[in-house]
Amino acid sequence: MKAEAQKDVDRILTENRRVVDQALDRGIRKAMLRHKKDGLPVVIERDGKIESVKPEDLGY
Numbered sequence: 001m002k003a004e005a006q007k008d009v010d011r012i013l014t015e016n017r018r019v020v021d022q023a024l025d026r027g028i029r030k031a032m033l034r035h036k037k038d039g040l041p042v043v044i045e046r047d048g049k050i051e052s053v054k055p056e057d058l059g060y
Contacts, residue, residue: 034058 013020035042041052 029060032058036060 032042035054036058039055041053041054042058043050045051
């Protein structure tokens with residue numbers, strides 16, 4: 001990535017942190033709900049280990 005483009009990304013993440021975090025939260029929620037609806041587990045990392053979470057245990 002060019003130095004100018006990296007500066008733009010860094011600026012956006014710094015100046016709009018709350019908006020970026022909200023967008024990530026919405027995306028995660030949407031993905032979790034879709035996995036639950038489709039009956040698919042979600043693979044996560046917890047305490048350095050990879051785990052598969054059953055759809056009924058997602059809590060969404």
